[in-house]
Amino acid sequence: MGKSTVIPFGPQHPVLPEPIHLDLELQDEKVVRASTSIGYVHRGLEKLVEKRGFQEYVYVAERVCGICSFGHGWGYSKAVEGLMGIEVPKRAEYLRTIWHELSRLHSHLLWVGLGADGMGFESLFMHAWRLREIILDIFESTTGGRVIFSACKVGGVRRDIADSELKEIVARLDKLKKEIDAMIYIILGDETIHARLRRVGVVTLEDAIALGCVGPTARASGLPLDYRCGDEGGAYKDLGFRPITETEGDCFARCKVRLRELLQSIDIIKGCVENMPAGDIAVPVKGFPPAAEHFTRVEQPRGEALYYVKGNKTKNLERFRLRTPTNVNIPVLVKMLQGCDLADVPNIILTIDPCISCCER
Amino acid sequence: MSYLAFAREMIGNLFKPPATSEYPFTPTKVYEADRGKVLNDINNCIFCGMCMRNCPSDAITVDRNARTWKINRFACVQCRECVTNCPKKCLSMDTEYTAPDTKKTEEVLQGPPPPPKPQVVLTEAQKAAIAAAQAKKAAAAKAAAESKANA
Ligand code: SF4
Ligand code: SF4
Numbered sequence: 001m002g003k004s005t006v007i008p009f010g011p012q013h014p015v016l017p018e019p020i021h022l023d024l025e026l027q028d029e030k031v032v033r034a035s036t037s038i039g040y041v042h043r044g045l046e047k048l049v050e051k052r053g054f055q056e057y058v059y060v061a062e063r064v065c066g067i068c069s070f071g072h073g074w075g076y077s078k079a080v081e082g083l084m085g086i087e088v089p090k091r092a093e094y095l096r097t098i099w100h101e102l103s104r105l106h107s108h109l110l111w112v113g114l115g116a117d118g119m120g121f122e123s124l125f126m127h128a129w130r131l132r133e134i135i136l137d138i139f140e141s142t143t144g145g146r147v148i149f150s151a152c153k154v155g156g157v158r159r160d161i162a163d164s165e166l167k168e169i170v171a172r173l174d175k176l177k178k179e180i181d182a183m184i185y186i187i188l189g190d191e192t193i194h195a196r197l198r199r200v201g202v203v204t205l206e207d208a209i210a211l212g213c214v215g216p217t218a219r220a221s222g223l224p225l226d227y228r229c230g231d232e233g234g235a236y237k238d239l240g241f242r243p244i245t246e247t248e249g250d251c252f253a254r255c256k257v258r259l260r261e262l263l264q265s266i267d268i269i270k271g272c273v274e275n276m277p278a279g280d281i282a283v284p285v286k287g288f289p290p291a292a293e294h295f296t297r298v299e300q301p302r303g304e305a306l307y308y309v310k311g312n313k314t315k316n317l318e319r320f321r322l323r324t325p326t327n328v329n330i331p332v333l334v335k336m337l338q339g340c341d342l343a344d345v346p347n348i349i350l351t352i353d354p355c356i357s358c359c360e361r
Numbered sequence: 362m363s364y365l366a367f368a369r370e371m372i373g374n375l376f377k378p379p380a381t382s383e384y385p386f387t388p389t390k391v392y393e394a395d396r397g398k399v400l401n402d403i404n405n406c407i408f409c410g411m412c413m414r415n416c417p418s419d420a421i422t423v424d425r426n427a428r429t430w431k432i433n434r435f436a437c438v439q440c441r442e443c444v445t446n447c448p449k450k451c452l453s454m455d456t457e458y459t460a461p462d463t464k465k466t467e468e469v470l471q472g473p474p475p476p477p478k479p480q481v482v483l484t485e486a487q488k489a490a491i492a493a494a495q496a497k498k499a500a501a502a503k504a505a506a507e508s509k510a511n512a
Contacts, residue, residue: 056417059440123371130380137390144394144454150440158445159394186367 015346018356034337049320065358073152075298079307083294092156097234101265106135107301156282197252201336201348213332215303221249227299326359395456396439405451412443428472435465
């Protein structure tokens with residue numbers, strides 16, 4: 001056993017899409033200890049709630065993350081709606097569910113690409129991102145934006161999707177589903193991917209519970225933690241949602257959970273389209289948020305995000321707090337890195353699907 | 362399980378047209394819903410300032426007295442909030458984006474001068490009626506003041 005060496009990893013690193021810094025303490029090729037530091041992209045978006053009106057802030061909330069932008073807009077709106085006691089029309093809830101699940105599809109496809117890129121599987125990376133383009137086109141035709149949608153507002157949604165357009169979306173998703181099926185067959189059957197991901201970065205169920213991880217990371221260890229079966233709102237209750245879990249807890253299981261969720265999201269969207277209720281898409285919002293607090297959650301593609309708002313009877317909220325899924329997945333990441341090979345570090349980091357700019361707001 | 366499971370897809374891709382387009386030589390796909398840039402039909406604008414008050418990024422400045430409408434296109438986040446809130450519906454969203462620039466310039470639109478106030482020409486009889494009504498009103502006010510003072 002040689003003496004330990006500390007090597008810095010990130011914040012700028014070819015495999016990392018996001019700025020996180022790790023100090024890896026190595027003995028030979030094995031990582032014995034890892035410590036993380038973040039703070040490279042802090043933007044102070046929570047503070048901005050004091051400067052922007054509570055209805056305007058939804059545009060800021062969306063900009064917390066470029067991938068779960070719809071989810072953050074929804075989470076913020078849901079928190080303010082809870083604070084002010086606003087009942088959102090059913091059709092708006094269904095439309096929100098459709099956009100949220102489309103976000104999950106594009107987030108997971110993006111992840112497949114990044115994960116493949118981290119392993120050096122460049123052609124799969126290109127392929128996954130080409131499929132993702134279909135989702136971005138659906139976003140553009142229904143909301144007018146590809147990344148920032150500005151579709152959600154306090155009290156409902158800002159745009160309706162016509163029934164003919166909904167049918168067209170389903171047809172496009174059916175086509176996409178065939179391609180995703182073929183892609184899943186490739187990923188699950190490829191020897192190289194098995195060699196890189198199986199039995200790497202294992203999190204046991206006990207660790208998952210003790211370290212409090214969320215999202216696909218928790219579900220891959222057999223912890224059925226998915227807020228979509230809680231009181232998420234949207235159409236999940238009506239559609240009878242069941243979370244997807246795997247039991248191995250390794251990188252491959254996390255990959256499998258995300259791949260299966262791709263197909264599940266397509267089914268949820270189809271369910272929404274079939275049961276789409278008619279009616280209004282928004283209710284008018286009158287007055288200012290009362291001097292009270294409210295707290296809510298949304299299941300983002302990376303896991304559960306928490307939203308807290310506090311009003312003070314003025315146009316601006318007093319406090320907005322957001323805890324994103326990556327925040328709680330960092331302790332488990334440190335645990336996974338202990339004892340792994342240096343060459344597996346990129347794969348392990350990528351399989352928790354870190355979103356650091358979300359995490360720092 | 363197999364090696365080269367992706368090879369079929371890759372070889373197939375060799376014979377397919379490219380998935381990307383050669384922008385700017387081929388124009389991009391445009392959807393009706395696209396949010397490009399804000400346009401103002403300044404002749405219909407009443408300079409009420411609703412767009413300015415609702416803009417989350419403070420990109421619009423409206424000057425009622427000078428009758429100017431100013432937009433900083435590089436601060437605008439294309440949220441469409443101003444278009445939704447304009448009472449005269451003179452704002453619209455173009456599907457074209459703002460062209461990049463080396464300076465953050467502002468675009469100022471100058472509205473036409475306000476329409477002249479309509480000149481009302483009164484006949485002698487109307488003038489007399491107005492004078493009588495005013496006199497009556499003044500007398501009533503005086504009577505009310507007196508009764509208040511006596512009380
Ligand atoms: S809201 Fe419309 S009418 Fe009012 S100032 Fe703005 S552009 Fe003009
Ligand atoms: S689109 Fe949004 S950001 Fe741009 S000027 Fe209108 S309100 Fe302001």
